[in-house]
Amino acid sequence: MNLRLIIIVIFISVAAGIGIFFFSNQKSKPAEQASQTPTTNTAKKQLPSTTPLPTHPPINKNSNLGDEATKLTTPDFSNDYESLKKEVDGSF
Amino acid sequence: MKILLTIFIGVLIFVISPLTFARTTPEDIIQERRQSYEQKLKNYSSESQVKLSEFESKIAKLNKLQTDILNQEMERQSELLEEYISRNNIEERQADGISRNLQDPVENARYWITYAHEAVAYQAAEQYIFNLSSQANIKGDVKAQINELNADMNILIGKVEKSRKIIQGLVS
Numbered sequence: 001m002n003l004r005l006i007i008i009v010i011f012i013s014v015a016a017g018i019g020i021f022f023f024s025n026q027k028s029k030p031a032e033q034a035s036q037t038p039t040t041n042t043a044k045k046q047l048p049s050t051t052p053l054p055t056h057p058p059i060n061k062n063s064n065l066g067d068e069a070t071k072l073t074t075p076d077f078s079n080d081y082e083s084l085k086k087e088v089d090g091s092f
Numbered sequence: 093m094k095i096l097l098t099i100f101i102g103v104l105i106f107v108i109s110p111l112t113f114a115r116t117t118p119e120d121i122i123q124e125r126r127q128s129y130e131q132k133l134k135n136y137s138s139e140s141q142v143k144l145s146e147f148e149s150k151i152a153k154l155n156k157l158q159t160d161i162l163n164q165e166m167e168r169q170s171e172l173l174e175e176y177i178s179r180n181n182i183e184e185r186q187a188d189g190i191s192r193n194l195q196d197p198v199e200n201a202r203y204w205i206t207y208a209h210e211a212v213a214y215q216a217a218e219q220y221i222f223n224l225s226s227q228a229n230i231k232g233d234v235k236a237q238i239n240e241l242n243a244d245m246n247i248l249i250g251k252v253e254k255s256r257k258i259i260q261g262l263v264s
Binding site: 005006009010012013056058059060061063065066068069070072074075077080081084085087088089091092 | 095098099102105140143146147150151154157158161165168169171172174175176179230231234235238241242245249252253256259260263264
């Protein structure tokens, strides 16, 4: 086995691999698009949430940045989970 | 014969092995879980199928609601950082995506805000698919998925809170 033969084999193998990779990607694109399409039905009831969306005035040159930063708080989502679990208990 | 054998071995090493690792994408994993779920769902009563669909939608809506709130906070944090930079006439170092200087307070804040904001976006795109065990345990399977969302959200909130503390420390 000489060096020339080894180089030819490597070149053919890599070229074949690249070709197969792009071909298989082209084939799997419709499957990927299908997986991104939502398949779930829309719930008939609106999910009740006890956590309202916070509202803040826009930040500008007159804003007190320290005060605005202290107003950032983590909403408590625990009620949302508890009420959803209670719905599960009541549904099944 | 030797040449054919060499080509065959070359194809095994340079073609098959990389393809095995290159073809598995996150979408493939979700698709596989979805197919497994729909396969098991066929054995459930039609009433259970409808209820599972409703709860899947409610979990997705809860995820969206919470990530919308957290996204709003991350935008607020970014606004605070931008205003701070503007008021102090700070010239930010151009990020090259590789090196970072977290000793610099502004660059540190930028890094953690970006990290948390990306985590919020990633969570918003998450799809929660029930891992069904049996019809008898349907309630447990749904609750397990709710608990998974809860756990993921707690991790995300931790990242948002870290970013918040950093920006609070910077601007106060």
